[in-house]
Amino acid sequence: MTVRLVPRLLLALAATTMFLFAGPLAAERGPAPDARAALDRFVEGLETFTAEFTQTVRDETGYVLQESDGSMQLGMPNRLRWEVTEPFPQTIVSDGEDLWTYDPDLAQATVRPLGDAFDATPIAAITQPERLDEHFRMDVLPVRDASALRLLLIPRNEQADFTHLELDLTPDGDLTRMAFRDIFGQETEIHFERSERNAPVDESVFTFDPPSGVDIYRP
Template identity: 35%
Template sequence: MKKTMVAVLLVASMGQAMAADNSARQRLDAFFTKVNSLSGNFTQRVYDKKGAVIQNSSGLLYLSRPGRFRWVYMNPEPQEIVSDGKNVWIYDEELEQVTIKPVGSAVSATPAAVLTRKDPPAARFHVKQLPSKGGQDWFQLVPKQANRDFRSIEMGLDANGNLRRMVMRDQLGQRTDLSLNMKNNVPISGGTFYFQAPKGTDVIGRAQ
């Protein structure tokens, strides 16, 4: 009788674990397919291949899928990166200079390249669920096609399906760790995703 009870408990616990895994995976898929916009603040750290911090930054993020975002770096130096889905404006306030590039070449190695897509992650990545930590469900995404810029992404979502952490590892061994405090599906004005260069700013390139 005791052996039977133990077996029943083991099967039950396995079923609960599988249900939890499925639920977490559903939240990941829903984040990519059902979230149309994100708005909030972020902190970002970049580490070299030896694990030393080489950059600390923070600011605001506005994102509308597919393709549009406004990434505002407030510290340590003011900078804005804005995309309307076709063009990217990279504005350096101190240099009084803005560079305009096609969106594909400008953001391929950044978190924006992943966050602005609206399709299930399995369409482009091998998805592996990692052990939960910090009250978040974690997943590793590895590109199915060779990527010259990054080799893997790790994403941490809370119980409500909100993205809280994102870790990108590039081909050179550097790591970008992004912490997010965002609200999902908030209304954002379309004008947010167009950049008007301040008077006197040097403009390099031309919008499509």
Template identity: 30%
Template sequence: MSIKTIVMSVTMALSLGVTPYVVAAPVSAASQQATQSLVHQLTGLRSFSADFEQTTKANVKNNLPKKPVAAQHLNQKFTGVMKVERPGKFYWETTAPSKQLIVTSSKTIWIYDPDLQQVVRQTVSDQVANTPALLLSGNTAQIMQSYIVSQPDSSKNYYTLTPKNTEGSFQDLSIGFAKDGTPSVMVLNDALGQTTTINFSRVVKNAKIAASTFNFVPPKGTDIIDQ
């Protein structure tokens, strides 16, 4: 899974509320209960900032078709900081081993590479429906419409979401919460048979984040690429 795909997944998981179209299907009582428990964990989470540590590994147990994998991303640790504010504001800065900044302010996504002096500008569209976009929507019915939610251990605040739409970039996404209700870990299994784990630390919940954080202005001399 590319850095861009990972960040987009986390972006939508933690900040937006887009509902992809899926065919309605019966939902088990266990899934309903897990969904309601997940929504309870997310209730009241208006903003969120943390340091992150991200690693990606090949999932050898996965029998999916083999496709080329960006080897430089496997077993490599990426660290940085992230900030989220509802609705739709997201800041993700990778500081090591290389620098990259991704900022979204609901309508526009900026992907900035300072080494290349280049920024990609994208419009947030319905294409984000293939990412886990409903986690902070707080709408149980919408989450159940798009994902099958399970809670492997009812005594732990850890949930796995499997998309009903199988055409997305990931197979499933799991999210775990600390005792204070803040997200502590996310695990993504993608369509290439890779597993990406993102651990959060130094978490701050519901603190005021400066509006300028989400207003990206390309530095002078930066090439802007529209996609």
């Protein structure tokens, strides 16, 4: 069974990704030093990040609702292209000021200021990475792969739309997995492959020009 990802989930993925890549992270408190240090290494000196991904969405019983593939390119600060290619093409583009979501099958695009888009996501209003400890309680989860480190982030805000966020990193600071569960029990898991740090990225990928005939919504 496949279903379309709702715009809210797509925005969640975009905001989560941009937040994680936003810059150095403070460490007033937190999990095991190795795990936190790996997260710091991931964002330190980051200018661009590109990767292919596989994405699985499950309901509260673990039933797979959708499996999809795509690619992403990120540029500092807050520029992103997140593109699902299969089974339903969907695109998110941020130029640092506006965030576009585009569904070519429906010939619809939505654009909103980036700040408003952040407010509508599970990472609600977190735009300053130095405030990570203020917004999350952090811990380390065990994993079978001894070379992996798994961080658990639990939002301090009881009104958040998600219950937890997991990040898998290598000791060298490579992000390999991201997963979160929403308040309805739906889980989204993303595995990153063929990733590159600071590879040249054409600035044009961070702009979106709606094709002719596309309906544009500005909520």
